[in-house]
Amino acid sequence: MYAERLRPKNPSMMVGNEESRIGFLNWLKNWKKGSKPALLVGPPGTGKTTLVYAAAETLGFVVLEFNASDVRTKERLSSALLPSTHSVSVLGERLLVFLDEVDGLYARQDYGGLEFIQTFIEESNLPVVLAANVEEDERIRKLLPKCEVFAFKRVPxxxxxxxxxxxxxxxxxxxxxxxxxxxxxxxxxxxxxxxxxxxxxxxxxxxxxxxxxxxxMMSLRDALNTLFNSNDREEARRALEACDADIIEKIRAIFSSLVNSKLNSETLLKALEALSAVDELAARIKRTQEWRQLRYFHSMLAYSIFDSTPRGVVRFSQDMYPWSVQLRIWNDARVLRSIGRKLGNLLHASSTEALVIHLPYLARLLSLLDKSEVQRILRGFTYDESELRVLNKEISRFSK
Ligand SMILES: Nc1ncnc2c1ncn2[C@@H]1O[C@H](COP(=O)(O)OP(=O)(O)O)[C@@H](O)[C@H]1O
Ligand SMILES: [Mg+2]
The missing domain is CATH 1.10.8 (Helicase, Ruva Protein; domain 3)
Incomplete structure (x- = not known):
C-alpha cells in the first residue's frame, strides 16, 4: 500500500523525468482553448498518473478521470461533450479530463475508441490529458502528432x-x-x-x-469484479487485498459500482449501510495511520459486500462526476449518522428518530437564536469540527 499512500502530492516531490515534469506543468499552466492535448507516455511505475494528479492539485484543477477501458467511456465522454455538462468548472474549480492507460483500451477491445478520442480531443473545451505505457503501439503513434508529448523514461x-x-x-x-x-x-x-x-x-x-x-497486483477493476462475482468470502477478501489501490479509492469505486448497478433499492440500501460502516473504519485508519488494521479492513469490506449483494449483478463502474462533489455528499451523510447517534443517546431515541424527527426541530429552534448564542449552545455538546459544520448547515437552512 506504500505505493498509493506515498503518492507525492506535489510534482516537485517526484524524482526522475524532470524535463517532462516541468514541461507538463507548464502545459497545464498555460493551457487555453485550442491547445493540443497532453500525452504522457512511458513505462509503468514512472509517475505518469501521479504527475497528473499532483499537477492538478498544485494548479487548482479537479481531475475528471475516464476509464479508457470501460465500454461506457465513449457514452460518458459524449455526454461530457454536451454543452450542459460541459461546463468549465464545478463549484468554482477548474476541470481537467484525464484518460489514463489509453493503450490498454486498444489492446483489450476496440469499439471505435480511438476515433472517438480523436473527436473528443478536437472538440473539448477542457484540457485533456492522455497517458500510455507504450509508444510502439501503432495506434498510439497516430495520436502523437495531435498531442503535446511528454516522454517518461525508467527512473534511474x-x-x-x-x-x-x-x-x-x-x-x-x-x-x-x-x-x-x-x-x-x-x-x-x-x-x-x-x-x-x-x-x-x-x-x-x-x-x-x-x-x-x-x-x-490486481487492478481495481479486476479486484472489484472478482469481489462481486466471487464464490466465497475468502476469494472476495483475497481479491481486495491483491489490489494496492488506496482504501478510500476502493470504497469509492464500490460505492459507485453499487449505485450504478441494477440492485433493487432495498438491497442497495443494505449494501450501502454495510459500506458506510467500513468507510468509518477506513477513515479511522487514515486518521490514526494504523496500517496494521488493513487486514481487518479488507475482511470487513469483502465480507460485508459479499453478504449483502447477490452474485453477478454488480459490475465495476466509476462515476464521471468529480469525486470531490460526491465526497461532500458522502461525508455529510457519515457525519449526519454520528450526529444522529449522539443526539439519539441524549434524547433516548434511536439515531434515525433523532435525525428525522428531533434534529429538524432543534435546527429550527436554534435558527431563531442569535448566532453567537447558537455556537455557545453547540459547544455544550460533544460534537466535533465536522459535526458542527454539518449542524450549522442544517441550522442555516432555516435561517432568514
Ligand atoms: N517519479 C516518482 N517519484 C516518486 N514516486 C513515484 C514516482 N513515480 C511513481 N511513484 C510512486 O509509484 C506509484 C506508481 O506511480 P504511477 O504514477 O501510478 O505510475 P504510472 O502511472 O507511470 O504507471 C505512485 O503511487 C508513487 O507512489
Ligand atoms: Mg498510471
Whole structure:
C-alpha cells in the first residue's frame, strides 16, 4: 500500500523525468482553448498518473478521470461533450479530463475508441490529458502528432535508491542498505515495483526480494469484479487485498459500482449501510495511520459486500462526476449518522428518530437564536469540527 499512500502530492516531490515534469506543468499552466492535448507516455511505475494528479492539485484543477477501458467511456465522454455538462468548472474549480492507460483500451477491445478520442480531443473545451505505457503501439503513434508529448523514461536506480533511503529515514523503517540496494536493482526503474517490494520485505524480512512485484497486483477493476462475482468470502477478501489501490479509492469505486448497478433499492440500501460502516473504519485508519488494521479492513469490506449483494449483478463502474462533489455528499451523510447517534443517546431515541424527527426541530429552534448564542449552545455538546459544520448547515437552512 506504500505505493498509493506515498503518492507525492506535489510534482516537485517526484524524482526522475524532470524535463517532462516541468514541461507538463507548464502545459497545464498555460493551457487555453485550442491547445493540443497532453500525452504522457512511458513505462509503468514512472509517475505518469501521479504527475497528473499532483499537477492538478498544485494548479487548482479537479481531475475528471475516464476509464479508457470501460465500454461506457465513449457514452460518458459524449455526454461530457454536451454543452450542459460541459461546463468549465464545478463549484468554482477548474476541470481537467484525464484518460489514463489509453493503450490498454486498444489492446483489450476496440469499439471505435480511438476515433472517438480523436473527436473528443478536437472538440473539448477542457484540457485533456492522455497517458500510455507504450509508444510502439501503432495506434498510439497516430495520436502523437495531435498531442503535446511528454516522454517518461525508467527512473534511474540511483534516484530510486535516494528516494527510498529518504523514505526509510522519515518513516523510521528497518532495512539494511544491501537489501535496499538489491531491491532497487530488481525494480528495473519502476518506482511502484520498488515501493511494493520494500513493503513486502518489511512485512516479512525473510522473503527474497522479488522481481517486479506489480505483476502480481490486481487492478481495481479486476479486484472489484472478482469481489462481486466471487464464490466465497475468502476469494472476495483475497481479491481486495491483491489490489494496492488506496482504501478510500476502493470504497469509492464500490460505492459507485453499487449505485450504478441494477440492485433493487432495498438491497442497495443494505449494501450501502454495510459500506458506510467500513468507510468509518477506513477513515479511522487514515486518521490514526494504523496500517496494521488493513487486514481487518479488507475482511470487513469483502465480507460485508459479499453478504449483502447477490452474485453477478454488480459490475465495476466509476462515476464521471468529480469525486470531490460526491465526497461532500458522502461525508455529510457519515457525519449526519454520528450526529444522529449522539443526539439519539441524549434524547433516548434511536439515531434515525433523532435525525428525522428531533434534529429538524432543534435546527429550527436554534435558527431563531442569535448566532453567537447558537455556537455557545453547540459547544455544550460533544460534537466535533465536522459535526458542527454539518449542524450549522442544517441550522442555516432555516435561517432568514
Ligand atoms: N517519479 C516518482 N517519484 C516518486 N514516486 C513515484 C514516482 N513515480 C511513481 N511513484 C510512486 O509509484 C506509484 C506508481 O506511480 P504511477 O504514477 O501510478 O505510475 P504510472 O502511472 O507511470 O504507471 C505512485 O503511487 C508513487 O507512489
Ligand atoms: Mg498510471
Amino acid at each position: 536506480p540511483r534516484l530510486i535508491y535516494l528516494y527510498l533511503q529518504n523514505l526509510v529515514k522519515k518513516e523510521g523503517l528497518k532495512i539494511s542498505p544491501e537489501t535496499l540496494q538489491r531491491l532497487v536493482e530488481k525494480a528495473g526503474g519502476d518506482m511502484r515495483a520498488a515501493l511494493n517490494s520494500l513493503q513486502a520485505v518489511l512485512a516479512s524480512p525473510s522473503t527474497e526480494v522479488l522481481e517486479v512485484t506489480r505483476d502480481k
